[in-house]
Amino acid sequence: MARMTKKSTTRALAAVGVVTAGALALAGCSGGGGDTGDGDTLKLWHYEGEDSAMAKAWDEAIKVFEEETGATVEFEQKSFEQIQKTASQVLDSDAAPDLMEFNKGNATAGFLASTGLIADISDAVDEYGWADKLAPSLQTTAKYSEDGVMGGDTWYGIPNYGEFVGVYYNKDAFAEAGLEIPTTYDEFVDVLDAFVDQGITPLAEAGAEYPLGQLWYQLALSQADRQFVNDYQLYENPVDWQGPEVTYATDTLKEYVDKGYIASDVSSVKAEDAGVSFINGSAPIFVSGSWWYGRFVEQAGFDWTLQSFPDSTLSLGSSGNLWVVPENAANKELAYEFIDITMRPEIQAIIGNNGGVPVAADPADITDPKSQELIATFNGVLENDGLSFYPDWPAAGFYDVIVRELQGLVTGSQDAATTNANLGAEYEEGTADFR
Amino acid sequence: MSVITRAERGARTKLPPEEPSIPQRKGGTAGYWLYLLPGFVLLLVIVVIPLVFNVYLTFTKWRGVGAPDFIGLENWFTIFTDEDFWTSFTNSVWMVLAMVVIPTTVGLMVAALLFDVVGRKFGGKVGSFLRATYYLPQILPIAVAGIVIGWMFRPGETGSVNQMLAVFGIPAYDWLGQMPSALLVLMGVLVWVQIGYPVVVFMAALQRVDPELYEAAELDGANWYQRFTAITLSIIRPEVFVVTLTCTIAALKVFGPVYIITQGGPAGATLVPAYYAYSEFFTKRNIGYGATIATVLTVLVVVVSIIFIRVQNSAERKERAGL
Numbered sequence: 011m012a013r014m015t016k017k018s019t020t021r022a023l024a025a026v027g028v029v030t031a032g033a034l035a036l037a038g039c040s041g042g043g044g045d046t047g048d049g050d051t052l053k054l055w056h057y058e059g060e061d062s063a064m065a066k067a068w069d070e071a072i073k074v075f076e077e078e079t080g081a082t083v084e085f086e087q088k089s090f091e092q093i094q095k096t097a098s099q100v101l102d103s104d105a106a107p108d109l110m111e112f113n114k115g116n117a118t119a120g121f122l123a124s125t126g127l128i129a130d131i132s133d134a135v136d137e138y139g140w141a142d143k144l145a146p147s148l149q150t151t152a153k154y155s156e157d158g159v160m161g162g163d164t165w166y167g168i169p170n171y172g173e174f175v176g177v178y179y180n181k182d183a184f185a186e187a188g189l190e191i192p193t194t195y196d197e198f199v200d201v202l203d204a205f206v207d208q209g210i211t212p213l214a215e216a217g218a219e220y221p222l223g224q225l226w227y228q229l230a231l232s233q234a235d236r237q238f239v240n241d242y243q244l245y246e247n248p249v250d251w252q253g254p255e256v257t258y259a260t261d262t263l264k265e266y267v268d269k270g271y272i273a274s275d276v277s278s279v280k281a282e283d284a285g286v287s288f289i290n291g292s293a294p295i296f297v298s299g300s301w302w303y304g305r306f307v308e309q310a311g312f313d314w315t316l317q318s319f320p321d322s323t324l325s326l327g328s329s330g331n332l333w334v335v336p337e338n339a340a341n342k343e344l345a346y347e348f349i350d351i352t353m354r355p356e357i358q359a360i361i362g363n364n365g366g367v368p369v370a371a372d373p374a375d376i377t378d379p380k381s382q383e384l385i386a387t388f389n390g391v392l393e394n395d396g397l398s399f400y401p402d403w404p405a406a407g408f409y410d411v412i413v414r415e416l417q418g419l420v421t422g423s424q425d426a427a428t429t430n431a432n433l434g435a436e437y438e439e440g441t442a443d444f445r
Numbered sequence: 446m447s448v449i450t451r452a453e454r455g456a457r458t459k460l461p462p463e464e465p466s467i468p469q470r471k472g473g474t475a476g477y478w479l480y481l482l483p484g485f486v487l488l489l490v491i492v493v494i495p496l497v498f499n500v501y502l503t504f505t506k507w508r509g510v511g512a513p514d515f516i517g518l519e520n521w522f523t524i525f526t527d528e529d530f531w532t533s534f535t536n537s538v539w540m541v542l543a544m545v546v547i548p549t550t551v552g553l554m555v556a557a558l559l560f561d562v563v564g565r566k567f568g569g570k571v572g573s574f575l576r577a578t579y580y581l582p583q584i585l586p587i588a589v590a591g592i593v594i595g596w597m598f599r600p601g602e603t604g605s606v607n608q609m610l611a612v613f614g615i616p617a618y619d620w621l622g623q624m625p626s627a628l629l630v631l632m633g634v635l636v637w638v639q640i641g642y643p644v645v646v647f648m649a650a651l652q653r654v655d656p657e658l659y660e661a662a663e664l665d666g667a668n669w670y671q672r673f674t675a676i677t678l679s680i681i682r683p684e685v686f687v688v689t690l691t692c693t694i695a696a697l698k699v700f701g702p703v704y705i706i707t708q709g710g711p712a713g714a715t716l717v718p719a720y721y722a723y724s725e726f727f728t729k730r731n732i733g734y735g736a737t738i739a740t741v742l743t744v745l746v747v748v749v750s751i752i753f754i755r756v757q758n759s760a761e762r763k764e765r766a767g768l
Contacts, residue, residue: 095727098510121730125510217622218710275600277711278622283599406508407729410709418712421623440729 050081052344056111057088063304063366064171064330070360071351078351081344094118101127106336109345114151114167114332115403116159116243116444123166124158128334132165134346140168143353143370147397148172148329157444160403161244167332170352172367174327174391175224175299177319182312183210183294195232195321202271205294211270214293216284217277217420220402222263223412224326225297227401230259231324239324239398245445251434252427260419260426267420277417299326303384304365316384318391327388327397329369405440496743502736509732520737530738533716536628537697540717543632544639544696549688551636552643555579557677559644560651561659561669576648580641587638591705594634595621624714627707631715634702639695643688650681682764686757693753694746718742 052075058065072083086107094113100106101122112119112128122128135141141149152169155162177198179191184201187208192198205212215222231239234255241247250256266272273279281298288296289309296302297319306314318325333352335345351357358368359375367388368376376382391397402409415432418424424432503520505513524530564572582590597605598620607617620626654676662672678685700719703709709716709724718738725735 098508098730102510121508125508127510218708273601275617275619275622278600278619278627283603407724407731410724410728414710414713417622417710421711423624423712423714 049341049344052081052083052109052341052348053107053339054083054085054109054348055088055093055107056085057090057093058111061304063361063364066364067170067357067360067366068352071348071357074351074354074357075348079344079347081341083348097122098125098127101336101338104338106338108335108339108341109348110334110336111331112167112334114160114169114329115399116154117403117406117408117440119151119167119332119334120154120158120160121406122158122334123154123164124156127337128166129337129339129342130164130166131168131335131346134349135165135168138346138350138353140349140353141165144169144329145369145392147392147395148369150397151329151399152332159244159444160399167334168349168353169329169332169369170358171330171361172327172369172388172392172397173300173330174318174325174367174388174397175228175297176316176325176387178288178296178298178302178306178314178316180288180291180294180310180312180314182314183291187294191315191317192320198320202266202269202295206270211273211293212295213266213272214284214288214296214298215272215276216279216281217417218279218413219281220409220413221281221284221296221298222272222276222416222420223401223409224299225266226259226263226412226416227398228297228319228322228326229262230255230401231326231398232319232322233258234324234398236324236395243399243404245404245441248445249434249437251430251437256430256433257426260429263416264419264426272420274420277421300367300384300388303380307365307380316387318387318396323394323396324398325391325396326400327391328399330367405437408436408440411436411440499736499743500740502733503740505733507732508730509726513733516733520734523734524737524741529713529716529721530718532713533718533721533738536715536717539628539632540635540696540699541693543635544699545689545692547636548639549643549685549692552640552647552688553678553685554673555640556644556647556651557673560648560654561672561677572648576644579644582638583641585638587701588705590634590638591702594630595706598630621707622711624711627711627715631702631707634706635696635699638702639692642692646684646688647681650684651677654680682760683757686753686760690750690753690757693749697742697746697749 054072056065056068058068072085075081076083090113093110097110097112098121101110112122119128144152148169150161152165152167153162154160154164154166156164181191184191187205187210189201189204190197192201202212213225215225237246238249238255242249263272267274267276284293284296285298285302285305287293289306291312300316303316333345333349335342339345353370355370355372355375358371362368362371362376362381362385363378365381365384367385371385373385376385402412411433415424415429415436418432419426419429502513504515504517506516506519507513559572559575563575599605599607600619600622601617602608602611604617604620606620611617618626620630658676659672662676667675698719699717700723703715703717703720704723707715709720719742722735722738722742725731725738729735
């Protein structure tokens with residue numbers, strides 16, 4: 011090998027330097043574009059499905075926004091999982107959007123609020139008057155305390171729609187079986203028994219995802235009062251995990267499986283499969299959320315109805331997902347203007363006429379009879395101050411815990427008392443920082 | 446203590462003469478280090494710094510944003526009493542069975558059969574075609590394979606496996622919702638995915654075998670099993686080490702199939718360390734504890750690798766010594 015001259019050594023060093031700098035740049039690249047607000051572009055992220063009522067409404071809102079402000083909307087379609095899992099990293103960088111849809115609750119929007127990643131928008135709420143358009147129970151999930159506990163006094167998000175969990179009944183299947191839609195819990199159980207007697211598993215359920223956990227919480231709510239919800243969700247008092255509400259829920263859920271109201275192989279079923287089993291008529295009853303409503307309107311080839319859970323003033327539900335403005339957003343003013351457009355009656359009516367539950371629509375604008383029925387049922391829940399949020403909200407990761415523990419219950423690998431104890435231990439651990 | 450010189454050691458163990466080394470330029474090897482520098486920098490940035498940071502995080506409580514809180518050894522104390530952690534590592538043993546023991550054993554037999562029997566009787570093209578079919582699952586993205594497997598093993602009458610069993614009058618079963626079937630299905634998928642890898646590596650290794658060795662053994666009256674153990678196994682031993690090592694590391698780190706097919710369920714029965722660490726990191730935002738699980742996993746992988754490499758080196762030394 012030829013001996014290196016001083017010049018060639020210098021060149022080699024320079025080459026190494028360039029390669030090293032390139033490597034460091036590659037390794038350290040965060041994808042941040044170093045955006046600065048130009049006042050002309052609104053970077054917007056949401057994760058609503060293309061055909062959903064919300065996506066249709068927001069497509070229209072984008073058009074109106076661009077016409078009225080002259081600014082361009084740079085929209086990126088995200089998945090729920092994508093935003094859920096990576097939001098804190100993205101929002102901590104200069105790649106943050108100006109406006110983003112985000113899941114509500116302590117472990118999600120509350121977490122971002124407590125860490126300062128999303129902006130306090132209280133001034134904008136006052137300026138635009140959004141508080142006047144939102145019922146008090148809808149405001150709970152939009153306002154957080156310093157610790158990220160919902161129901162606080164600082165606004166961190168704005169919801170455009172509501173949602174709740176009720177009971178879908180296949181009216182045709184009921185008629186065929188000679189049964190009436192139940193109005194009380196006793197009648198509900200009679201109907202379940204009657205279907206089982208006819209060889210039909212009445213409840214569509216999914217133990218691998220949220221539906222089973224939601225039924226469990228709904229059963230607890232049927233025995234609870236508002237204080238139980240405040241204790242469970244807002245940590246006002248310790249939750250008694252061997253108390254009457256939780257014990258009833260866990261015992262009854264196990265009973266539902268034992269009596270054949272729910273299929274014995276429910277533990278590996280996903281939410282989609284449960285919904286499809288209702289759509290294809292194989293299960294006549296489905297306890298789930300209003301987010302299915304639009305799909306059932308389009309796909310269920312039979313007459314059906316959605317009612318709140320019988321004999322229960324409390325229902326799972328809340329505002330829908332929130333618009334949040336990242337603290338690092340470059341164009342906050344544009345973000346506020348966009349939110350304001352989504353609250354207009356004409357945009358809200360699009361949600362209402364496509365199977366969604368608008369929060370600020372003019373009732374006269376809702377022309378679709380099926381949508382009118384949904385909104386009337388939702389308003390009934392609101393009038394009872396019945397929105398009681400979701401069981402996994404109190405602690406980060408509690409969703410997985412509920413799925414896992416209820417799988418243990420329905421597969422018979424653990425009894426109800428152990429299930430309650432395990433749930434309680436995880437709840438205590440996950441909420442220790444907030445209580 | 447007596448000192449054994451290099452020449453004496455060489456004479457004792459009958460080492461072959463050393464290969465001629467690359468001539469060193471006058472002035473030492475300093476110039477070469479310049480060319481290694483980019484690699485070292487990448488190693489530092491991509492491996493060493495994150496690893497050190499990960500170990501640091503094991504002594505903290507952190508939600509991923511803001512400054513971590515230093516909590517000393519709390520995460521390390523917790524891990525020893527955490528049932529889920531031990532379940533996940535127990536399941537790793539099953540993963541090793543599914544990704545190492547079964548595929549390597551079966552792969553060895555299949556490769557030897559394809560090379561020694563199929564290749565000789567039906568020609569190389571048939572052997573190559575069969576090899577490709579074994580390798581096919583390795584090409585398939587695990588996300589796609591996992592979703593298809595999930596459909597096949599759906600509960601009730603909607604899953605194709607239950608539909609096939611129904612033909613024989615066997616009632617529907619909840620394969621992914623019960624134990625031990627969920628673990629067995631997962632293991633079956635891993636065996637199916639994994640088996641092509643050893644087959645391809647072993648068949649490539651068998652190209653090194655002189656066909657005359659087999660012929661000579663046959664003339665001496667050796668049957669297929671005797672030829673397999675005396676010739677095949679002996680010659681491809683280095684590849685067996687490599688396959689076993691890489692597959693063991695993959696088995697300890699397995700994540701994708703669990704994430705797609707069972708998500709650790711039912712009731713945590715198919716939890717593995719990588720998925721557990723992931724759920725602590727991203728679902729619970731319990732970063733410090735997730736880092737602790739990841740660190741234990743890393744240590745385990747490193748220890749296993751060292752053991753394998755030492756055993757391999759020892760075996761090679763013995764072989765070169767003619768022992």
